[in-house]
Amino acid sequence: MRQDEQGEVSFEQASDATLVVRLSGSWCLRNDMPAAALLAEQLKAVTPKRVLFDSSPITNWDSSLIAFLTQSSEICRAHGIKQDRGGLQDGLRHLVELAEAVPEKTGARSASVRPSFLTRVGNATIGYGHAVGEFLSFLGELSVALARFLRGKARYRRVDLLEAIQQCGAEAVGIVSLIAFLIGVILAFMGAVQLSQFGASIYVADLVGIGMVRDMGAMMTAIIMSGRTGAAFAAKLGTMKVTQETDALTTMGISPLEFLVLPRVLALIIMMPLLCLFADLIGIFGGLFVGVSMLGLAPGSYMRETISTLTLTNLFGGLLKATTYGVLIAIAGCLRGFQCGNSSSAVGDAATQAVVMSIVMVVVACGLFAVVFNILGI
Amino acid sequence: MAISVPQSQPSNVKAAITVRNMTMAYGSFILMRNLNFVVRRGDIFIIMGGSGCGKSTVLRHLIGLKEPATGEIIYGDINFTRAGPEVREQLLRRFGILYQSGALWSSMTLAENVGLPLGEFSNLKPAQIREIAALKLALVGLKGFEDFYPNEISGGMQKRAGIARAMALDPDILFFDEPSAGLDPISSRLLDNLILELRNSLGTTIVIVTHELASIFTIGNNCVFLDAESRTQIATGDPKELRAHSQDPRIATFLTRGEKGGDLTQSHG
Numbered sequence: 001m002r003q004d005e006q007g008e009v010s011f012e013q014a015s016d017a018t019l020v021v022r023l024s025g026s027w028c029l030r031n032d033m034p035a036a037a038l039l040a041e042q043l044k045a046v047t048p049k050r051v052l053f054d055s056s057p058i059t060n061w062d063s064s065l066i067a068f069l070t071q072s073s074e075i076c077r078a079h080g081i082k083q084d085r086g087g088l089q090d091g092l093r094h095l096v097e098l099a100e101a102v103p104e105k106t107g108a109r110s111a112s113v114r115p116s117f118l119t120r121v122g123n124a125t126i127g128y129g130h131a132v133g134e135f136l137s138f139l140g141e142l143s144v145a146l147a148r149f150l151r152g153k154a155r156y157r158r159v160d161l162l163e164a165i166q167q168c169g170a171e172a173v174g175i176v177s178l179i180a181f182l183i184g185v186i187l188a189f190m191g192a193v194q195l196s197q198f199g200a201s202i203y204v205a206d207l208v209g210i211g212m213v214r215d216m217g218a219m220m221t222a223i224i225m226s227g228r229t230g231a232a233f234a235a236k237l238g239t240m241k242v243t244q245e246t247d248a249l250t251t252m253g254i255s256p257l258e259f260l261v262l263p264r265v266l267a268l269i270i271m272m273p274l275l276c277l278f279a280d281l282i283g284i285f286g287g288l289f290v291g292v293s294m295l296g297l298a299p300g301s302y303m304r305e306t307i308s309t310l311t312l313t314n315l316f317g318g319l320l321k322a323t324t325y326g327v328l329i330a331i332a333g334c335l336r337g338f339q340c341g342n343s344s345s346a347v348g349d350a351a352t353q354a355v356v357m358s359i360v361m362v363v364v365a366c367g368l369f370a371v372v373f374n375i376l377g378i
Numbered sequence: 379m380a381i382s383v384p385q386s387q388p389s390n391v392k393a394a395i396t397v398r399n400m401t402m403a404y405g406s407f408i409l410m411r412n413l414n415f416v417v418r419r420g421d422i423f424i425i426m427g428g429s430g431c432g433k434s435t436v437l438r439h440l441i442g443l444k445e446p447a448t449g450e451i452i453y454g455d456i457n458f459t460r461a462g463p464e465v466r467e468q469l470l471r472r473f474g475i476l477y478q479s480g481a482l483w484s485s486m487t488l489a490e491n492v493g494l495p496l497g498e499f500s501n502l503k504p505a506q507i508r509e510i511a512a513l514k515l516a517l518v519g520l521k522g523f524e525d526f527y528p529n530e531i532s533g534g535m536q537k538r539a540g541i542a543r544a545m546a547l548d549p550d551i552l553f554f555d556e557p558s559a560g561l562d563p564i565s566s567r568l569l570d571n572l573i574l575e576l577r578n579s580l581g582t583t584i585v586i587v588t589h590e591l592a593s594i595f596t597i598g599n600n601c602v603f604l605d606a607e608s609r610t611q612i613a614t615g616d617p618k619e620l621r622a623h624s625q626d627p628r629i630a631t632f633l634t635r636g637e638k639g640g641d642l643t644q645s646h647g
Contacts, residue, residue, distance in 0.1 A: 240484075251473065254494075
């Protein structure tokens with residue numbers, strides 16, 4: 001058989017009432033195949049009572065020929081024309097009959113009809129309503145679980161808590177230090193360009209110190225933890241849902257919220273302020289690095305300036321922010337994990353949504369903090 | 379086969395589970411309506427029907443993971459559907475459930491998996507819990523695998539470990555979701571023997587979702603047959619009786635793999 005030989009179809013008017021569809025050549029999926037529409041055109045030109053399929057000149061065939069034949073026979077049925085498959089090889093005829101054995105399930109295709117614009121807007125709105133409801137009930141259940149924890153009645157494993165602390169604490173130190181150092185460097189550069197014009201380079205220390213401790217330390221730690229830990233929480237809980245592990249907890253009378261979410265929320269509440277403190281320190285060193293190497297400041301005077309400008313209020317304000325961001329990240333991660341659908345792609349979606357949701361919530365919270373701190377005069 | 383199945387149960391056996399007029403729905407889509415069946419104490423009860431007809435969903439309703447749209451589920455004389463959260467939790471602790479995928483907690487060893495319910499709901503000391511967990515694992519043929527993680531053992535072993543966990547609290551009722559799916563014929567036969575052994579020696583009521591004909595006839599003594607097309611149950615009773623006497627072509631076709639009852643393509647939902 002030659003590879004380049006193509007499947008061909010020809011039509012022949014045998015007598016007035018019969019159209020012979022002659023199939024020849026090599027019908028192969030890899031080659032191009034004639035469209036069944038050819039037959040439809042032919043049927044428009046002549047109106048036979050009967051169509052006879054003849055596959056005797058064919059050299060080679062695969063499912064492309066079966067597809068052609070099933071389409072052709074649908075066209076014949078639509079025109080009310082009788083078909084004669086006597087000229088087909090036995091195997092071929094059986095396969096075509098098999099493809100037509102089960103009639104199309106009525107209604108199976110109508111589900112994919114695209115709904116109207118208004119329907120979609122309505123559905124999306126109702127969907128948002130449900131999402132808000134789910135969020136609130138998750139918050140409520142989490143509060144109940146925290147209350148039970150405070151009374152020492154919560155069911156969770158200490159090991160899980162320690163593991164979560166390690167995962168979102170110790171293991172995150174490397175990346176947090178790197179980013180915090182660079183943020184310190186960037187803040188120092190931004191300040192240095194302006195301040196050195198006034199010969200006030202030493203105030204770079206104030207800028208970096210207050211910038212890191214009040215806002216950037218907490219903010220950057222939160223962004224890193226959203227991507228790192230928030231996504232990990234969502235993926236882990238989502239996978240547990242797919243494999244029915246959360247169902248197994250529920251039906252054992254153990255609340256998955258207490259057992260899975262509580263240790264993760266606690267771990268972030270404990271570790272976020274510590275990571276933030278660490279980030280503050282590293283950021284200040286980043287500023288010091290620029291101050292000493294680029295601006296020619298003495299390390300001692302830089303540190304003295306930093307210490308004299310920082311207040312405990314600044315520090316605790318930053319740590320409070322970090323703790324809040326930690327709670328928000330844990331909530332976003334765990335909520336998205338619990339809402340995960342039942343497939344592997346749903347787990348990926350859950351992780352993505354968790355990161356987006358936690359970063360948005362962190363930035364919004366940062367804005368609210370700025371307003372509130374401003375009103376309070378902190 | 380060494381273990382014989384009692385062919386008939388005395389008629390005064392108290393009902394373990396009564397399902398009354400249950401309709402299952404996802405939102406406005408009705409999956410099954412008017413389900414009515416009784417599982418007697420000590421039954422090995424099969425929920426069967428073609429693929430995708432809602433067998434597993436019936437199970438999810440029975441164990442409280444989904445709520446019936448209408449109707450109710452009654453355990454003994456306690457109405458599970460209407461019960462408050464505390465009563466439900468009490469009831470749940472008397473169930474053991476084997477999930478389709480095993481659903482072992484992947485971050486825990488087998489011993490921890492089996493021991494978790496014991497640790498949560500008993501006053502046993504850690505050493506005692508470990509001993510009991512080892513015993514339960516030995517009962518399902520997994521002696522020596524206490525410190526393995528679920529991803530380190532084969533699918534069949536995961537299923538058996540799942541059964542060990544389901545049996546941890548010596549439940550009154552065991553639920554199995556497709557226990558033999560993905561098992562080779564020998565493993566699935568051994569699993570059938572294990573299920574029979576559990577019922578005969580402990581008197582546990584067992585509810586199984588399956589479409590494995592071999593298992594259905596070897597261990598089942600009561601069943602409900604669900605039909606996807608008419609969206610309701612079309613038969614209840616002993617599967618062997620149904621095979622012998624059912625006049626319904628859909629049931630005959632299913633229980634004989636299409637050798638009786640005629641056209642395969644028409645009766646399959």
